[in-house]
Amino acid sequence: MTATTTGWGVELHGVTQRYGDVVALDDVTLTVRPGTITGLLGRNGSGKSTLASLVAAFRRPTAGRVLVDGEDPWENERVVPGVCFVRESGDVLDDYSLRDNLAYVSGARPAFSHELAGELLDLFELEPRRKPSKLSRGKKSAFGIVLGLASRAPLTILDEVHLGLDAPSRYAFYDALLADYAEHPRTLVLSSHLIGEIERLLEDVVVLDRGRVLVAQDAEGLRAEGLSVTGPADAVERFVAGRDVLASQRLAGTVQTTVRGVLTEGEVRRARDAGLELGPVPLQDLFVHLTDPQRTAGAADASRAADR
Amino acid sequence: MFDGRDPVYLQIADQIRQDVLSGALGAEEQVMSTTQYATTFRINPATAAKAFAQLVDEGVLYKRRGVGMFVAPGARERLLADARESFFADAVDPVADAARLLGIDVEDVVARLRARAAAPTTPEGEAR
Numbered sequence: 001m002t003a004t005t006t007g008w009g010v011e012l013h014g015v016t017q018r019y020g021d022v023v024a025l026d027d028v029t030l031t032v033r034p035g036t037i038t039g040l041l042g043r044n045g046s047g048k049s050t051l052a053s054l055v056a057a058f059r060r061p062t063a064g065r066v067l068v069d070g071e072d073p074w075e076n077e078r079v080v081p082g083v084c085f086v087r088e089s090g091d092v093l094d095d096y097s098l099r100d101n102l103a104y105v106s107g108a109r110p111a112f113s114h115e116l117a118g119e120l121l122d123l124f125e126l127e128p129r130r131k132p133s134k135l136s137r138g139k140k141s142a143f144g145i146v147l148g149l150a151s152r153a154p155l156t157i158l159d160e161v162h163l164g165l166d167a168p169s170r171y172a173f174y175d176a177l178l179a180d181y182a183e184h185p186r187t188l189v190l191s192s193h194l195i196g197e198i199e200r201l202l203e204d205v206v207v208l209d210r211g212r213v214l215v216a217q218d219a220e221g222l223r224a225e226g227l228s229v230t231g232p233a234d235a236v237e238r239f240v241a242g243r244d245v246l247a248s249q250r251l252a253g254t255v256q257t258t259v260r261g262v263l264t265e266g267e268v269r270r271a272r273d274a275g276l277e278l279g280p281v282p283l284q285d286l287f288v289h290l291t292d293p294q295r296t297a298g299a300a301d302a303s304r305a306a307d308r
Numbered sequence: 309m310f311d312g313r314d315p316v317y318l319q320i321a322d323q324i325r326q327d328v329l330s331g332a333l334g335a336e337e338q339v340m341s342t343t344q345y346a347t348t349f350r351i352n353p354a355t356a357a358k359a360f361a362q363l364v365d366e367g368v369l370y371k372r373r374g375v376g377m378f379v380a381p382g383a384r385e386r387l388l389a390d391a392r393e394s395f396f397a398d399a400v401d402p403v404a405d406a407a408r409l410l411g412i413d414v415e416d417v418v419a420r421l422r423a424r425a426a427a428p429t430t431p432e433g434e435a436r
Contacts, residue, residue, distance in 0.1 A: 175347055179343070220315045
């Protein structure tokens with residue numbers, strides 16, 4: 001790694017965002033480590049886009065403090081040019097050519113790379129003379145990616161930018177992102193519903209659920225916390241008793257249970273001796289289990305009860 | 309590749325150890341950079357860096373500033389010594405346990421080992 005900058009970190013302290021009666025973010029405290037690729041995951045309406053809008057200073061929170069590279073980003077002349085937030089909606093000049101759009105963005109982004117922009121236009125087969133209004137959904141998404149990566153902002157937030165992209169284009173995007181990140185380390189926040197595709201790219205993971213932080217930790221650690229236990233029903237039941245059971249499936253006499261928690265070596269041996277099979281749980285499955293409404297409603301009730 | 313139960317960085321470290329053991333990676337040979345690893349296997353560069361850090365700690369790799377990672381002299385011999393030490397516990401004991409469970413006579417297992425050891429090997433070292 002040759003570059004000296006490592007990107008900007010983000011801190012949220014007790015941030016709440018209300019839209020009328022709707023609470024989009026509820027007392028969120030969170031850190032995004034500088035220089036990481038962090039996944040921002042959550043179901044629709046969980047508060048991901050609101051969080052990104054606050055960090056990018058598109059709006060101010062109802063309550064709490066947002067810090068980007070240690071400062072409030074709101075109307076901050078030093079910070080704002082270094083935060084690049086690409087939304088699925090594009091935020092481009094629809095009636096100007098892609099070339100003119102690039103010229104406009106490059107004027108606002110100190111580290112903009114025309115060389116990378118050119119490479120990415122070629123990669124996604126985007127014609128610089130075309131106008132965004134004439135592009136298909138997938139090509140529009142691709143152009144958002146071009147702007148987001150070529151800006152080389154110390155904090156880049158890509159919110160669902162892969163929508164409409166076909167699988168080969170998405171893999172081309174992941175490869176381009178990794179290659180440029182490795183050469184020019186910075187903070188990248190990726191929001192996506194395609195968790196299985198992006199999980200290996202992530203160093204850290206934040207999971208939002210109905211405006212609250214459900215998980216915020218390193219991706220490897222989170223993955224290690226999920227475990228599937230498969231075997232004869234009674235043996236599985238004995239083994240998982242007292243553990244945090246996320247899900248359970250039964251096929252005749254065999255049960256497969258997903259549990260959260262790290263096993264000790266002794267427990268692994270005990271499981272093997274009991275004829276149980278231990279396996280990994282894909283991050284996507286862990287996400288589905290953790291954000292299951294029935295499960296989290298119960299947890300929220302429990303925490304509310306504990307608050308009293 | 310790299311989709312087993314262990315964390316990805318442990319799988320990468322294992323793969324490199326295997327390559328050193330088999331001789332596919334020789335002493336003083338340069339290994340792929342974290343960037344090359346990240347883009348080739350589509351993983352976070354920090355994951356690859358973690359694997360390299362572990363192998364440097366173990367003395368399998370060493371770092372030349374500004375150039376990259378290289379296989380340490382004597383790494384293969386050290387890995388061989390470690391593998392020999394754990395061979396009976398890791399490879400032989402499970403065979404004995406399985407044979408007992410299946411009711412296979414230990415003498416049959418020994419006969420098979422003798423036959424296998426005497427068979428001609430392919431250039432990759434696999435018995436035919």
